[in-house]
Amino acid sequence: MAPLPGSGSLGNGQQGPAPPRPLRARSSSERFISKFRTFVKHEAEKNKSKWKTMGPAKVAVPSPNDFLQKHSKEPKLAPRKKEQDGKKEPALSVPGRTYRPVIRIKKNFININALAVIKGVPKKPRHFCVDSRQGDKYLLEPSGLVPKYIKKKDYGVTPKYVTQRNEEIRREEEEREAKVVEELKKRAMKHLSDEEKTSILQALKKKWEELNREFQCLPVLTDTRYKKMHKAEVEMKLKQLEHDIEALEKHKWIYIANE
The missing domain is CATH 1.20.5 (Single alpha-helices involved in coiled-coils or other helix-helix interfaces)
Structure with a gap:
Protein backbone atom coordinates (compact mmCIF):
# COMPACT_ATOMS: atom_id res chain seq x y z
CA MET A 1 0.00 0.00 0.00
CA ALA A 2 1.47 3.30 -1.03
CA PRO A 3 1.80 5.98 1.66
CA LEU A 4 -0.47 8.96 1.62
CA PRO A 5 0.89 12.19 0.34
CA GLY A 6 2.36 14.31 3.07
CA SER A 7 2.95 11.41 5.48
CA GLY A 8 6.35 9.96 6.28
CA SER A 9 7.31 6.27 6.60
CA LEU A 10 10.07 4.55 8.55
CA GLY A 11 12.32 1.70 7.40
CA ASN A 12 10.60 -0.91 9.55
CA GLY A 13 7.24 -0.38 7.86
CA GLN A 14 5.83 2.09 10.47
CA GLN A 15 4.52 5.52 9.50
CA GLY A 16 5.96 8.64 11.18
CA PRO A 17 4.15 11.86 12.30
CA ALA A 18 2.65 14.10 9.63
CA PRO A 19 4.35 17.47 9.01
CA PRO A 20 2.53 20.62 10.38
CA ARG A 21 0.12 22.37 8.08
CA PRO A 22 0.69 26.05 7.30
CA LEU A 23 -1.65 28.54 9.10
CA ARG A 24 -4.07 30.49 6.93
CA ALA A 25 -4.65 34.15 7.86
CA ARG A 26 -8.29 35.12 8.46
CA SER A 27 -9.73 38.30 7.04
CA SER A 28 -11.51 40.91 9.18
CA SER A 29 -14.83 40.09 7.54
CA GLU A 30 -14.75 36.56 8.94
CA ARG A 31 -14.40 37.64 12.66
CA PHE A 32 -17.43 37.43 15.04
CA ILE A 33 -19.15 40.76 15.64
CA SER A 34 -22.00 40.97 18.18
CA LYS A 35 -25.25 42.51 17.03
CA PHE A 36 -25.49 44.48 20.33
CA ARG A 37 -22.18 46.28 19.75
CA THR A 38 -23.70 49.56 18.61
CA PHE A 39 -26.29 49.51 21.42
CA VAL A 40 -23.64 49.01 24.12
CA LYS A 41 -21.45 51.72 22.64
CA HIS A 42 -24.36 54.14 22.58
CA GLU A 43 -25.29 53.39 26.23
CA ALA A 44 -21.68 53.87 27.36
CA GLU A 45 -21.48 57.29 25.70
CA LYS A 46 -24.91 58.26 27.06
CA ASN A 47 -24.12 57.49 30.72
CA LYS A 48 -20.66 58.94 30.68
CA SER A 49 -20.16 62.01 32.93
CA LYS A 50 -17.32 64.28 31.95
CA TRP A 51 -17.40 66.18 35.28
CA LYS A 52 -17.95 63.20 37.55
CA THR A 53 -14.98 63.97 39.84
CA MET A 54 -14.15 67.62 39.03
CA GLY A 55 -17.67 69.06 39.16
CA PRO A 56 -19.55 70.96 36.47
CA ALA A 57 -17.55 73.17 34.15
CA LYS A 58 -19.76 76.20 34.80
CA VAL A 59 -21.73 77.16 37.93
CA ALA A 60 -24.90 79.25 37.69
CA VAL A 61 -24.34 82.69 39.21
CA PRO A 62 -27.16 83.81 41.60
CA SER A 63 -29.32 86.67 40.43
CA PRO A 64 -28.98 90.08 42.18
CA ASN A 65 -32.73 90.18 42.74
CA ASP A 66 -32.67 87.02 44.91
CA PHE A 67 -30.92 88.59 47.90
CA LEU A 68 -31.63 87.62 51.52
CA GLN A 69 -34.34 89.86 52.90
CA LYS A 70 -35.06 90.75 56.51
CA HIS A 71 -37.23 88.33 58.53
CA SER A 72 -37.39 86.03 55.52
CA LYS A 73 -36.29 82.97 57.55
CA GLU A 74 -38.73 83.52 60.44
CA PRO A 75 -41.69 81.08 60.59
CA LYS A 76 -44.93 82.59 59.32
CA LEU A 77 -48.51 81.64 60.14
CA ALA A 78 -50.67 80.23 57.45
CA PRO A 79 -53.09 82.72 55.96
CA ARG A 80 -56.49 82.71 57.62
CA LYS A 81 -59.19 81.02 55.65
CA LYS A 82 -62.34 83.05 55.20
CA GLU A 83 -64.57 80.06 54.79
CA GLN A 84 -64.03 76.66 56.32
CA ASP A 85 -66.06 73.67 55.11
CA GLY A 86 -68.43 75.96 53.26
CA LYS A 87 -69.42 77.91 56.41
CA LYS A 88 -68.53 81.46 57.31
CA GLU A 89 -66.73 81.99 60.56
CA PRO A 90 -68.73 83.95 63.14
CA ALA A 91 -67.67 87.51 63.67
CA LEU A 92 -66.31 88.66 67.02
CA SER A 93 -69.23 89.42 69.33
CA VAL A 94 -69.35 92.16 71.93
CA PRO A 95 -69.45 90.86 75.55
CA GLY A 96 -72.77 91.17 77.35
CA ARG A 97 -73.70 93.52 80.13
CA THR A 98 -73.54 90.78 82.77
CA TYR A 99 -70.00 89.80 81.85
CA ARG A 100 -67.54 90.36 84.65
CA PRO A 101 -63.88 89.95 83.72
CA VAL A 102 -61.62 87.99 86.03
CA ILE A 103 -59.42 90.40 87.94
CA ARG A 104 -56.16 88.95 89.10
CA ILE A 105 -55.52 90.02 92.66
CA LYS A 106 -51.92 90.39 93.54
CA LYS A 107 -51.14 88.41 96.65
CA ASN A 108 -48.67 89.49 99.27
CA PHE A 109 -46.63 86.30 99.55
CA ILE A 110 -44.46 87.75 102.30
CA ASN A 111 -47.42 88.19 104.65
CA ILE A 112 -48.89 84.82 103.68
CA ASN A 113 -45.62 83.03 104.38
CA ALA A 114 -45.23 84.89 107.65
CA LEU A 115 -48.71 83.83 108.82
CA ALA A 116 -48.04 80.24 107.76
CA VAL A 117 -44.85 80.21 109.83
CA ILE A 118 -46.55 81.79 112.87
CA LYS A 119 -49.56 79.44 112.83
CA GLY A 120 -47.64 76.34 111.75
CA VAL A 121 -46.58 73.56 114.10
CA PRO A 122 -42.87 73.66 114.82
CA LYS A 123 -40.81 70.74 113.54
CA LYS A 124 -39.62 68.23 116.04
CA MET A 189 -54.62 -10.53 124.14
CA LYS A 190 -58.03 -11.48 125.46
CA HIS A 191 -58.39 -12.06 129.20
CA LEU A 192 -59.97 -15.39 130.07
CA SER A 193 -62.71 -15.11 132.74
CA ASP A 194 -63.17 -17.65 135.60
CA GLU A 195 -66.30 -19.14 134.06
CA GLU A 196 -64.57 -19.66 130.70
CA LYS A 197 -61.51 -21.08 132.48
CA THR A 198 -63.66 -23.58 134.45
CA SER A 199 -65.60 -24.68 131.36
CA ILE A 200 -62.36 -25.17 129.38
CA LEU A 201 -60.85 -27.23 132.23
CA GLN A 202 -63.91 -29.44 132.42
CA ALA A 203 -63.86 -29.99 128.65
CA LEU A 204 -60.14 -30.84 128.71
CA LYS A 205 -60.56 -33.30 131.60
CA LYS A 206 -63.51 -34.96 129.85
CA LYS A 207 -61.44 -35.27 126.67
CA TRP A 208 -58.55 -36.71 128.72
CA GLU A 209 -60.84 -39.32 130.28
CA GLU A 210 -62.08 -40.39 126.84
CA LEU A 211 -58.56 -40.69 125.49
CA ASN A 212 -57.41 -42.54 128.63
CA ARG A 213 -60.26 -45.04 128.24
CA GLU A 214 -59.29 -45.51 124.60
CA PHE A 215 -55.65 -45.99 125.59
CA GLN A 216 -56.55 -48.66 128.15
CA CYS A 217 -58.61 -50.49 125.55
CA LEU A 218 -55.66 -50.83 123.21
CA PRO A 219 -54.30 -54.41 122.76
CA VAL A 220 -51.24 -55.37 124.76
CA LEU A 221 -49.47 -56.85 121.76
CA THR A 222 -48.52 -54.24 119.14
CA ASP A 223 -47.13 -56.42 116.42
CA THR A 224 -48.21 -54.31 113.45
CA ARG A 225 -47.13 -50.89 112.30
CA TYR A 226 -50.63 -49.43 112.49
CA LYS A 227 -51.02 -50.48 116.14
CA LYS A 228 -47.73 -48.83 117.04
CA MET A 229 -48.65 -45.57 115.29
CA HIS A 230 -52.12 -45.49 116.86
CA LYS A 231 -50.71 -46.09 120.35
CA ALA A 232 -48.07 -43.34 119.89
CA GLU A 233 -50.71 -40.87 118.67
CA VAL A 234 -52.97 -41.52 121.69
CA GLU A 235 -50.03 -41.14 124.09
CA MET A 236 -49.04 -37.82 122.47
CA LYS A 237 -52.61 -36.46 122.77
CA LEU A 238 -52.76 -37.51 126.42
CA LYS A 239 -49.47 -35.71 127.17
CA GLN A 240 -50.71 -32.54 125.40
CA LEU A 241 -53.97 -32.60 127.39
CA GLU A 242 -52.11 -33.09 130.65
CA HIS A 243 -49.84 -30.13 129.78
CA ASP A 244 -52.80 -27.87 129.01
CA ILE A 245 -54.69 -28.86 132.18
CA GLU A 246 -51.60 -28.25 134.31
CA ALA A 247 -51.05 -24.79 132.72
CA LEU A 248 -54.66 -23.74 133.35
CA GLU A 249 -54.60 -24.90 136.95
CA LYS A 250 -51.16 -23.43 137.69
CA HIS A 251 -51.77 -19.82 136.47
CA LYS A 252 -54.49 -17.59 137.87
CA TRP A 253 -54.75 -15.14 134.93
CA ILE A 254 -54.94 -16.53 131.43
CA TYR A 255 -54.62 -14.40 128.25
CA ILE A 256 -55.40 -15.57 124.74
CA ALA A 257 -53.80 -13.85 121.73
CA ASN A 258 -56.05 -12.75 118.87
CA GLU A 259 -54.99 -14.37 115.64
Whole structure:
Protein backbone atom coordinates (compact mmCIF):
# COMPACT_ATOMS: atom_id res chain seq x y z
CA MET A 1 0.00 0.00 0.00
CA ALA A 2 1.47 3.30 -1.03
CA PRO A 3 1.80 5.98 1.66
CA LEU A 4 -0.47 8.96 1.62
CA PRO A 5 0.89 12.19 0.34
CA GLY A 6 2.36 14.31 3.07
CA SER A 7 2.95 11.41 5.48
CA GLY A 8 6.35 9.96 6.28
CA SER A 9 7.31 6.27 6.60
CA LEU A 10 10.07 4.55 8.55
CA GLY A 11 12.32 1.70 7.40
CA ASN A 12 10.60 -0.91 9.55
CA GLY A 13 7.24 -0.38 7.86
CA GLN A 14 5.83 2.09 10.47
CA GLN A 15 4.52 5.52 9.50
CA GLY A 16 5.96 8.64 11.18
CA PRO A 17 4.15 11.86 12.30
CA ALA A 18 2.65 14.10 9.63
CA PRO A 19 4.35 17.47 9.01
CA PRO A 20 2.53 20.62 10.38
CA ARG A 21 0.12 22.37 8.08
CA PRO A 22 0.69 26.05 7.30
CA LEU A 23 -1.65 28.54 9.10
CA ARG A 24 -4.07 30.49 6.93
CA ALA A 25 -4.65 34.15 7.86
CA ARG A 26 -8.29 35.12 8.46
CA SER A 27 -9.73 38.30 7.04
CA SER A 28 -11.51 40.91 9.18
CA SER A 29 -14.83 40.09 7.54
CA GLU A 30 -14.75 36.56 8.94
CA ARG A 31 -14.40 37.64 12.66
CA PHE A 32 -17.43 37.43 15.04
CA ILE A 33 -19.15 40.76 15.64
CA SER A 34 -22.00 40.97 18.18
CA LYS A 35 -25.25 42.51 17.03
CA PHE A 36 -25.49 44.48 20.33
CA ARG A 37 -22.18 46.28 19.75
CA THR A 38 -23.70 49.56 18.61
CA PHE A 39 -26.29 49.51 21.42
CA VAL A 40 -23.64 49.01 24.12
CA LYS A 41 -21.45 51.72 22.64
CA HIS A 42 -24.36 54.14 22.58
CA GLU A 43 -25.29 53.39 26.23
CA ALA A 44 -21.68 53.87 27.36
CA GLU A 45 -21.48 57.29 25.70
CA LYS A 46 -24.91 58.26 27.06
CA ASN A 47 -24.12 57.49 30.72
CA LYS A 48 -20.66 58.94 30.68
CA SER A 49 -20.16 62.01 32.93
CA LYS A 50 -17.32 64.28 31.95
CA TRP A 51 -17.40 66.18 35.28
CA LYS A 52 -17.95 63.20 37.55
CA THR A 53 -14.98 63.97 39.84
CA MET A 54 -14.15 67.62 39.03
CA GLY A 55 -17.67 69.06 39.16
CA PRO A 56 -19.55 70.96 36.47
CA ALA A 57 -17.55 73.17 34.15
CA LYS A 58 -19.76 76.20 34.80
CA VAL A 59 -21.73 77.16 37.93
CA ALA A 60 -24.90 79.25 37.69
CA VAL A 61 -24.34 82.69 39.21
CA PRO A 62 -27.16 83.81 41.60
CA SER A 63 -29.32 86.67 40.43
CA PRO A 64 -28.98 90.08 42.18
CA ASN A 65 -32.73 90.18 42.74
CA ASP A 66 -32.67 87.02 44.91
CA PHE A 67 -30.92 88.59 47.90
CA LEU A 68 -31.63 87.62 51.52
CA GLN A 69 -34.34 89.86 52.90
CA LYS A 70 -35.06 90.75 56.51
CA HIS A 71 -37.23 88.33 58.53
CA SER A 72 -37.39 86.03 55.52
CA LYS A 73 -36.29 82.97 57.55
CA GLU A 74 -38.73 83.52 60.44
CA PRO A 75 -41.69 81.08 60.59
CA LYS A 76 -44.93 82.59 59.32
CA LEU A 77 -48.51 81.64 60.14
CA ALA A 78 -50.67 80.23 57.45
CA PRO A 79 -53.09 82.72 55.96
CA ARG A 80 -56.49 82.71 57.62
CA LYS A 81 -59.19 81.02 55.65
CA LYS A 82 -62.34 83.05 55.20
CA GLU A 83 -64.57 80.06 54.79
CA GLN A 84 -64.03 76.66 56.32
CA ASP A 85 -66.06 73.67 55.11
CA GLY A 86 -68.43 75.96 53.26
CA LYS A 87 -69.42 77.91 56.41
CA LYS A 88 -68.53 81.46 57.31
CA GLU A 89 -66.73 81.99 60.56
CA PRO A 90 -68.73 83.95 63.14
CA ALA A 91 -67.67 87.51 63.67
CA LEU A 92 -66.31 88.66 67.02
CA SER A 93 -69.23 89.42 69.33
CA VAL A 94 -69.35 92.16 71.93
CA PRO A 95 -69.45 90.86 75.55
CA GLY A 96 -72.77 91.17 77.35
CA ARG A 97 -73.70 93.52 80.13
CA THR A 98 -73.54 90.78 82.77
CA TYR A 99 -70.00 89.80 81.85
CA ARG A 100 -67.54 90.36 84.65
CA PRO A 101 -63.88 89.95 83.72
CA VAL A 102 -61.62 87.99 86.03
CA ILE A 103 -59.42 90.40 87.94
CA ARG A 104 -56.16 88.95 89.10
CA ILE A 105 -55.52 90.02 92.66
CA LYS A 106 -51.92 90.39 93.54
CA LYS A 107 -51.14 88.41 96.65
CA ASN A 108 -48.67 89.49 99.27
CA PHE A 109 -46.63 86.30 99.55
CA ILE A 110 -44.46 87.75 102.30
CA ASN A 111 -47.42 88.19 104.65
CA ILE A 112 -48.89 84.82 103.68
CA ASN A 113 -45.62 83.03 104.38
CA ALA A 114 -45.23 84.89 107.65
CA LEU A 115 -48.71 83.83 108.82
CA ALA A 116 -48.04 80.24 107.76
CA VAL A 117 -44.85 80.21 109.83
CA ILE A 118 -46.55 81.79 112.87
CA LYS A 119 -49.56 79.44 112.83
CA GLY A 120 -47.64 76.34 111.75
CA VAL A 121 -46.58 73.56 114.10
CA PRO A 122 -42.87 73.66 114.82
CA LYS A 123 -40.81 70.74 113.54
CA LYS A 124 -39.62 68.23 116.04
CA PRO A 125 -35.88 67.96 116.43
CA ARG A 126 -34.29 64.94 114.77
CA HIS A 127 -32.12 62.75 116.96
CA PHE A 128 -28.65 61.92 115.74
CA CYS A 129 -26.01 59.51 116.89
CA VAL A 130 -22.38 60.59 116.88
CA ASP A 131 -19.95 57.70 116.64
CA SER A 132 -16.60 59.44 116.30
CA ARG A 133 -14.75 62.35 117.83
CA GLN A 134 -14.66 64.14 114.47
CA GLY A 135 -18.45 64.57 114.68
CA ASP A 136 -19.56 61.94 112.19
CA LYS A 137 -23.26 61.43 112.82
CA TYR A 138 -26.24 59.60 111.40
CA LEU A 139 -29.95 59.49 112.11
CA LEU A 140 -30.78 57.53 115.23
CA GLU A 141 -34.24 56.23 114.28
CA PRO A 142 -33.38 54.20 111.14
CA SER A 143 -30.12 52.95 112.69
CA GLY A 144 -31.86 50.19 114.68
CA LEU A 145 -30.71 51.47 118.08
CA VAL A 146 -34.16 52.79 119.03
CA PRO A 147 -36.36 50.03 120.54
CA LYS A 148 -39.47 51.01 118.60
CA TYR A 149 -40.57 47.50 117.65
CA ILE A 150 -41.17 46.39 121.25
CA LYS A 151 -43.76 49.15 121.60
CA LYS A 152 -46.03 47.63 118.96
CA LYS A 153 -49.37 46.18 120.00
CA ASP A 154 -48.65 42.80 118.46
CA TYR A 155 -45.14 42.53 119.92
CA GLY A 156 -44.52 39.09 121.39
CA VAL A 157 -47.76 37.65 119.95
CA THR A 158 -47.38 34.38 118.12
CA PRO A 159 -48.12 34.83 114.41
CA LYS A 160 -51.24 33.25 112.99
CA TYR A 161 -49.38 30.99 110.58
CA VAL A 162 -47.31 29.55 113.46
CA THR A 163 -50.45 28.88 115.51
CA GLN A 164 -52.13 27.24 112.53
CA ARG A 165 -49.09 25.07 111.85
CA ASN A 166 -48.86 23.97 115.50
CA GLU A 167 -52.56 23.10 115.45
CA GLU A 168 -52.10 20.95 112.34
CA ILE A 169 -49.12 19.17 113.92
CA ARG A 170 -51.08 18.49 117.12
CA ARG A 171 -54.04 17.15 115.14
CA GLU A 172 -51.76 14.84 113.12
CA GLU A 173 -50.15 13.52 116.31
CA GLU A 174 -53.56 12.80 117.87
CA GLU A 175 -54.69 10.93 114.75
CA ARG A 176 -51.45 8.93 114.75
CA GLU A 177 -51.83 8.05 118.45
CA ALA A 178 -55.46 7.01 117.91
CA LYS A 179 -54.39 4.70 115.09
CA VAL A 180 -51.64 3.17 117.26
CA VAL A 181 -54.07 2.59 120.15
CA GLU A 182 -56.56 1.01 117.78
CA GLU A 183 -53.90 -1.31 116.37
CA LEU A 184 -52.81 -2.26 119.89
CA LYS A 185 -56.40 -3.00 120.85
CA LYS A 186 -56.74 -5.23 117.81
CA ARG A 187 -53.54 -7.08 118.67
CA ALA A 188 -54.15 -7.13 122.44
CA MET A 189 -54.62 -10.53 124.14
CA LYS A 190 -58.03 -11.48 125.46
CA HIS A 191 -58.39 -12.06 129.20
CA LEU A 192 -59.97 -15.39 130.07
CA SER A 193 -62.71 -15.11 132.74
CA ASP A 194 -63.17 -17.65 135.60
CA GLU A 195 -66.30 -19.14 134.06
CA GLU A 196 -64.57 -19.66 130.70
CA LYS A 197 -61.51 -21.08 132.48
CA THR A 198 -63.66 -23.58 134.45
CA SER A 199 -65.60 -24.68 131.36
CA ILE A 200 -62.36 -25.17 129.38
CA LEU A 201 -60.85 -27.23 132.23
CA GLN A 202 -63.91 -29.44 132.42
CA ALA A 203 -63.86 -29.99 128.65
CA LEU A 204 -60.14 -30.84 128.71
CA LYS A 205 -60.56 -33.30 131.60
CA LYS A 206 -63.51 -34.96 129.85
CA LYS A 207 -61.44 -35.27 126.67
CA TRP A 208 -58.55 -36.71 128.72
CA GLU A 209 -60.84 -39.32 130.28
CA GLU A 210 -62.08 -40.39 126.84
CA LEU A 211 -58.56 -40.69 125.49
CA ASN A 212 -57.41 -42.54 128.63
CA ARG A 213 -60.26 -45.04 128.24
CA GLU A 214 -59.29 -45.51 124.60
CA PHE A 215 -55.65 -45.99 125.59
CA GLN A 216 -56.55 -48.66 128.15
CA CYS A 217 -58.61 -50.49 125.55
CA LEU A 218 -55.66 -50.83 123.21
CA PRO A 219 -54.30 -54.41 122.76
CA VAL A 220 -51.24 -55.37 124.76
CA LEU A 221 -49.47 -56.85 121.76
CA THR A 222 -48.52 -54.24 119.14
CA ASP A 223 -47.13 -56.42 116.42
CA THR A 224 -48.21 -54.31 113.45
CA ARG A 225 -47.13 -50.89 112.30
CA TYR A 226 -50.63 -49.43 112.49
CA LYS A 227 -51.02 -50.48 116.14
CA LYS A 228 -47.73 -48.83 117.04
CA MET A 229 -48.65 -45.57 115.29
CA HIS A 230 -52.12 -45.49 116.86
CA LYS A 231 -50.71 -46.09 120.35
CA ALA A 232 -48.07 -43.34 119.89
CA GLU A 233 -50.71 -40.87 118.67
CA VAL A 234 -52.97 -41.52 121.69
CA GLU A 235 -50.03 -41.14 124.09
CA MET A 236 -49.04 -37.82 122.47
CA LYS A 237 -52.61 -36.46 122.77
CA LEU A 238 -52.76 -37.51 126.42
CA LYS A 239 -49.47 -35.71 127.17
CA GLN A 240 -50.71 -32.54 125.40
CA LEU A 241 -53.97 -32.60 127.39
CA GLU A 242 -52.11 -33.09 130.65
CA HIS A 243 -49.84 -30.13 129.78
CA ASP A 244 -52.80 -27.87 129.01
CA ILE A 245 -54.69 -28.86 132.18
CA GLU A 246 -51.60 -28.25 134.31
CA ALA A 247 -51.05 -24.79 132.72
CA LEU A 248 -54.66 -23.74 133.35
CA GLU A 249 -54.60 -24.90 136.95
CA LYS A 250 -51.16 -23.43 137.69
CA HIS A 251 -51.77 -19.82 136.47
CA LYS A 252 -54.49 -17.59 137.87
CA TRP A 253 -54.75 -15.14 134.93
CA ILE A 254 -54.94 -16.53 131.43
CA TYR A 255 -54.62 -14.40 128.25
CA ILE A 256 -55.40 -15.57 124.74
CA ALA A 257 -53.80 -13.85 121.73
CA ASN A 258 -56.05 -12.75 118.87
CA GLU A 259 -54.99 -14.37 115.64
